[in-house]
Amino acid sequence: MTLLALLALLAWIYLYLLHGQFWQSGPELAPARPATAVPVDIIVPARDEAETIGAVVQSLLAQDYAGPFRVILVDDGSTDRTGDIAIRAANGDPRFALLRGGEKPAGWSGKLWALEQGVAHGAAPVLLFTDADIVHDPRHLATLAARLVTPERGARLDMVSEMVRLNCESAAERALVPAFVYFFQMLYPFARVNDPLDGTAAAAGGTVLIRREALERAGGLAAMHGALIDDVTLAGRVKRGGAVFLGHSGLARSIRPYPRLADIRAMISRTAFTQLHYSGLLLALTLAGLAVVWLVPPLALVFGHEVAALCGLIASLLAVLSYQPTLRRYGRGWYWGLALPLIALVYMEATLASALRYWRGTGAAWKSRDYGADA
Incomplete structure (x- = not known):
């Protein structure tokens, strides 16, 4: 003993x-505006997300961002009314586009196949991948973009990701959700992820802002098409040739409940x-x-x-x-x-x-x- x-x-x-x-539970991005507001394609993969998708679409279209942006929702074979609810939530906004996803090819994960279709549909130089259960403060896109264009330790950032605030209401969530975040920080210390000279790479898939050129340099989503831990895999590929940032978000939260x-x-x-x-x-x-x-x-x-x-x-x-x-x-x-x-x-x-x-x-x-x- x-x-x-x-x-x-x-x-x-x-x-x-x-x-x-790792235990410091930081950093967290403060609200900011980018010096240059580049065009952004916001891509949301969604499969059977009827309960959350309306609030998600509305929060994305309400972004206070000086540059042009579009919300591209890829309906990945939903069996509920995800697409219809999203259309109603968009209320005719021309910045919203709904794609009915094609059949998933063998070997692809569903989320990556949906993202791949969204990437192909858009042309903006910056992409925001965000999940269909995350609502965003109106300042969120501008804050992410500001961090992307601000050099990190002299290095140009290629990707900014955030651990969004997870739902923590039920007894099970109160007991286990903070620990989920804590263990993730222990596995991937954010300070090491953010150090361009350290090989540690990670991202949190709920919020990933990435330069299109960096994604292409990493081989695109096709190069990692079967990855089930897609966020960490993507961060590893991007960091081989660039710099990434991972932090905690005070401007985005998941509304997916885990009651039990x-x-x-x-x-x-x-x-x-x-x-x-x-x-x-x-x-x-x-x-x-x-x-x-x-x-x-x-x-x-x-x-x-x-x-x-x-x-x-x-x-x-x-x-x-x-x-x-x-x-x-x-x-x-x-x-x-x-x-x-x-x-x-x-x-x-x-x-x-x-x-x-x-x-x-x-x-x-x-x-x-x-x-x-x-x-």
Whole structure:
């Protein structure tokens, strides 16, 4: 127990002091206007989004942006009234276009195929990819564009992405959604993503503003057509030849509800094993590492003696402290940090379930599509 407790403490000292200060839950873009308001095509892939699409379209058409922009909604074979509701929400606005998406080619993910059709339909030099459950403050597009045209550490940015504020109303969301954001920050420290000299690359797919030329230089969406974690894949390809920015958004929020624990668990397990490249070895190492980081400290604190208990106490305090900025972002009390070991267990179980689903041959599923174990 003492050796494991010491290992956990060393892991937390590294995470807290040397891991890109991931726990700070920043940066966040302040509202701004670009010096040059370039034309933008806003592309929204949508499949069975009748509950949210009206508010999304209205928020996009209400953008206070000095340059020309269009909203291109790609209806990806919806079985509800997504397209019709979007048309009504647009209320005849000439800046809105609805595309009825074609049949998805084999090997493509549904979202990327919808985005590909939207990209081909437009011609603007800048593209905004945004999900069909995200509503935008009128200042959002201008703020994103201002960040895109502002050099980062002397480097010209090719892509700006934001982790939008996720829905956090139900009991399940209050318990698990802040942790989802926190774990994402831990996996991809934003400071490292934003450092042009660091190889870490990531994006949050709900908001991605990208130069068309950068997308083409990265091989276009066709070069990553089967990617299920498309945002991170795109960021990696773009960062090979340019600079990217990833931050938190105070001007966009998801309105997709996750009312039950099972809903959030399904969201996690959908691509968790994909993140591990379908490797059993990486799965085992990941679960072992998570156990050391999250489970050993409280166990050592309660059941260990002297040195082990002290290591467990310090590691647990670092974990609780590191969670506070994210909890404040979502308006949750500090005491939720004490629940991190239990929350981590939920994420560990969902990751294992993702692997079991893959090994059974069913793969990832989303919006009535099963991509199979070979996706």
